[in-house]
Amino acid sequence: MAGENYNELSAFVMVARERSFTRAAAKLGISQSALSQTIRGLEERLGLRLLARTTRSVSPTEAGHRLFGTLAPRFEEIAQELAALSQLRDKPSGTIRINTGEHPAISILQPALRKLLPDNPDIRVEIIVDYGLTDIVAQGYDAGVRLGDQVAKDMIAVRIGPDLRMAVVGSPDYFARHPIPHAPQDLTGHNCIGIRLPTYGGIFPWDLDKDGHEVNVRVEGQLVFNNIGLRLSSALDGLGLAYLPEDQVLPHIADGRLVRVLEDWCEPFSGYHLYYPSRRHASPAFALLVETLRYRG
Numbered sequence: 001m002a003g004e005n006y007n008e009l010s011a012f013v014m015v016a017r018e019r020s021f022t023r024a025a026a027k028l029g030i031s032q033s034a035l036s037q038t039i040r041g042l043e044e045r046l047g048l049r050l051l052a053r054t055t056r057s058v059s060p061t062e063a064g065h066r067l068f069g070t071l072a073p074r075f076e077e078i079a080q081e082l083a084a085l086s087q088l089r090d091k092p093s094g095t096i097r098i099n100t101g102e103h104p105a106i107s108i109l110q111p112a113l114r115k116l117l118p119d120n121p122d123i124r125v126e127i128i129v130d131y132g133l134t135d136i137v138a139q140g141y142d143a144g145v146r147l148g149d150q151v152a153k154d155m156i157a158v159r160i161g162p163d164l165r166m167a168v169v170g171s172p173d174y175f176a177r178h179p180i181p182h183a184p185q186d187l188t189g190h191n192c193i194g195i196r197l198p199t200y201g202g203i204f205p206w207d208l209d210k211d212g213h214e215v216n217v218r219v220e221g222q223l224v225f226n227n228i229g230l231r232l233s234s235a236l237d238g239l240g241l242a243y244l245p246e247d248q249v250l251p252h253i254a255d256g257r258l259v260r261v262l263e264d265w266c267e268p269f270s271g272y273h274l275y276y277p278s279r280r281h282a283s284p285a286f287a288l289l290v291e292t293l294r295y296r297g
């Protein structure tokens with residue numbers, strides 16, 4: 001539309017993303033009434049309702065979803081280019097937002113930041129642990145971390161860690177009361193500590209693999225968690241068998257606090273990758289982070 005007011009379009013994108021006039025107004029630095037008037041003016045000129053409003057929520061209409069999907073990536077590109085221009089100086093600077101799971105945050109990102117941040121005081125990193133397959137572009141993240149086979153084809157992916165293995169473990173006290181499982185089907189008779197992830201809806205099955213033969217075991221037990229720490233501590237307390245990343249349990253196996261079983265059913269699989277949109281212009285700070293994380297094993 002010729003002569004369109006891009007401030008109005010930017011205001012609409014902010015409201016649609018935040019699903020709240022209050023939060024959007026705060027981020028834009030204007031009053032809620034002024035923001036509401038801006039959106040009403042845009043809707044009147046377009047002749048379309050863009051946002052469905054109730055006393056409790058704000059959500060895009062069908063037309064609003066379409067407009068948001070078109071505008072949001074373009075405003076993000078503009079913001080990235082402006083940020084890149086502002087960072088053209090000797091020291092890399094700016095904020096980098098990363099969406100990741102708990103395990104890579106602990107095992108890969110945190111060790112890398114210990115090396116990166118002390119020498120780069122103008123870089124700020126925001127890490128959000130999220131167990132869902134978040135749309136990093138729509139949610140305003142600079143990058144995400146996923147396993148190699150989970151990265152969308154339209155993203156740039158940089159390997160940041162080695163192949164991974166899982167481990168099935170229990171405490172010596174637990175095995176003093178229960179038999180050692182020798183095959184995946186034996187797990188059905190054990191008190192297994194479950195994993196609930198939003199992307200699966202129900203309890204996450206334990207994926208076991210041996211010589212190309214894959215078995216997804218639907219385990220049951222008294223405990224279900226959505227994080228590593230509670231699963232590990234519960235296994236150490238003898239409350240059941242846990243299915244955990246190998247690197248998180250090896251020290252406890254070495255000191256005799258955990259016993260590993262079904263090791264031959266836990267084969268390596270593709271490790272973690274940092275991914276980001278192919279159209280993203282890499283700021284000096286982001287480029288430095290990528291090189292710090294890049295796996296060179």
